[in-house]
Amino acid sequence: MASFGSKVTLLQKTLNRQFVGISLDKREDNVIVTFENNVTIYDTYNKRVVQSWSVSRGQKITSPTIYNKDDDEYAFVVNGKVIHTNSEDNFDKLKKFTVNCPIHSILPDCNNESLVVFTNGQVVLLSKVFENPKFEPQPNSHISEQDQIIDCQAFVVNNQSLIMLLCKSARKHFLVIYNTNTEENMKLSVEYSSCQLCSACFHSTTNQTIVFVSLWDNGMIFKSIITSQTLQTKTFDYTKVANVALLQVKDTSFSLLTQLSEDLIAVVCQENEKTCIAIYDLQFGLCHHKIFNVSQNLQIQALRDQVVLIENGGISSIPFKTNPVNLMSAYKKENENSIKLNQVSWSTNTSKVLETKKSIEKHMSILISSLDASQLVKSWKAVWKSQSESQRQVFVLSPIVSQLLIRITDDNLWLSELIEIILSTGLVSSSICPQLIQKVLKHEDLSLLSICLKQLQNISETDLVLCLDFFIKSKKLQTKARNNEEDEFLETILSLPYNESNMRDAVGALSLTQIVVFLEALNVRLGKCSLKSDKLVVSWDQIISWICLLLDAHFTQIVVSPESWEVLVQLQETVNTQVEIFQEIYEINILLTKLQESFRRSRKPNRFTYRIEQWTI
Helix, strand or coil, X not given: CEEECCCEEEECCCCCCCEEEEEECXXXXXXXXXXXXXEEEEECCXXXXXXXXXXXXXXXXXXXXXXXXXXXXXXXXXXXXXXXXXXXXXXXXXXXXXXXXXXXXXXXXXXXXEEEEXXXXXXXXXXXXXXXXXXXXXXXXXXXXXXXXXXXXXXXXCCEEEEEEEEEECCEEEEEEEECCCCEEEEEEECCXXXXXEEEEEEECCXXXXXXXXEECCCEEEEEEECHHHHHHCCCCCEEEEECCCCCCCCCCCCCEEECCCCEEEEEXXXXXXXXXXXXXXXXXXXXXXXXXXXXCEEEEEECCEEEEEECCEEEEEEEEECCCCHHHHHHHHCCCCCXXXXXXXXXXXXXXXXXXXXXXXXXXXXXXXXXXXXHHHHHHHHHHCCCHHHHHHHCCCHHHHHHHHHHCCCCCCCHHHHHHHHCCCCCEHHHCCCHHHHHHHHCCHHHHHHHHHHCECCCHHHHHXXXXXXXXXXXXXXXXXXXXXXXXXXXXXXXXXXXXXXXXXXXXXXXXXXXXXXXXXXXXXXXXXXXCCCCCCCHHHHHHHHHHHHHHCHHHHHHCHHHHHHHHHHHHHHHHHHHHHHHHHHHHHHHHHHHHHHHHHCCCCCCCCCCCCCCC
């Protein structure tokens, strides 16, 4: 979980100012912001500029400025080959070291030593470069002249300094891991289906592993765990975290993703066509927070307890605080009344109770992250069985179920069996998975679609019209070629409740041809319908309402288009027939009423008066 403060402007927006990078200063509240022609040290706590210096005309800073702890000075690269250093005592006094090979960047404080990463993939201690700037660094065997280093970071795992080099070759990406202790390096391919990598970030964990989080152009976010086993097998797996609506990004905007903590990441995405920063947890894949009021041209980077925003030449930051994410915190985020397991009785066997609780938590974890169909079905049944009726009603509204439905309806997974099981509860609302019916229609699963229409609550008017559109286009509603299943499908749609105003807007998207086919189907049902019948799912009132709705929404088209005249004539004949029938029924009703009144009069009792008298002699 994370909480965020107010957005603070560090440096005002300036046109034609190219951002290079941002890094940590030796003081906890300071950050070092580097542009092509300027370096500024900013105090985020007191909101003031501590120090600033610029390079000469014709020079260009090509790597982020870093604080070199060894020499207590700042270092940055100018024009790709000249390392400039200066100290806090005298910022104007520069030392210059010219090298033979272009430098990508300088990495600070890796195992208490700063490192220089050359564009050919070679990694050398900064101190050694100072001793002999003219040496020729040997190129990395996995990186060619055509390859480009996109990002590089240093980590210490089991006392081994590992340099992660994310590279790009043509349209493909790969990862080179270099061990500075053994001088060994290995190459890992970074590929997912036919998608392109948009952004990525690294983070080390307390259990001596490295987490690689990747964002792809289809909006998918994956995490991959790099361990000692990964280094041996040279492969790693992708675990889905979330799916976001991605911006139209350029190759130069690679910083769309950053890690806030071991559990949380921040990603630049969009919602309702607005740019935002969404906070997701890596364990459950849930969105915990969204930050709006940011520009579309945005890059982000997390430094200590600040999310730094780079927006059109301006720099701002948002302070944040994180707490460990666990199962209960994930529940509480979306629901103030968290989902509770069944109340336990401590009078029973304590070890058995704890074992049951751990089992349910394990099943819940599987529901959140697993991609195995059999495991998901088994875990769903176990969790559902463990809850009371009231708990189930809250559970189906939780983010756990929402994210589960989104995951199992993904085209790459699509678990129709589990979808059917979840819907069969009759408690699921369409709001927790708005794309469900559209996904079912895409897969043309008519059996599952029928279950959706019968079991899913609060189906939107747009989805109902999409179902009609699907069957009309596939000619399922043609009156001369129907079967019982298709009749049942249409009657289910017609019997569902809807908002008249919303439905009028929704049916407005149907073409005139589709309206004609639909009216023909309604005309047939109107001819068979009576005012009251236990055998019919759709009432006479519902059919009349649908006909009026369609005629109202497409009145002009229907009147002026000859192709609709035939169905209008058919409808008129059906209505006339219904009117004649109702007129006859009305006359019969009058006759029956008179007969009933006569019958009542004829059955009046034959009452006569009498008296009893007593005579006494």
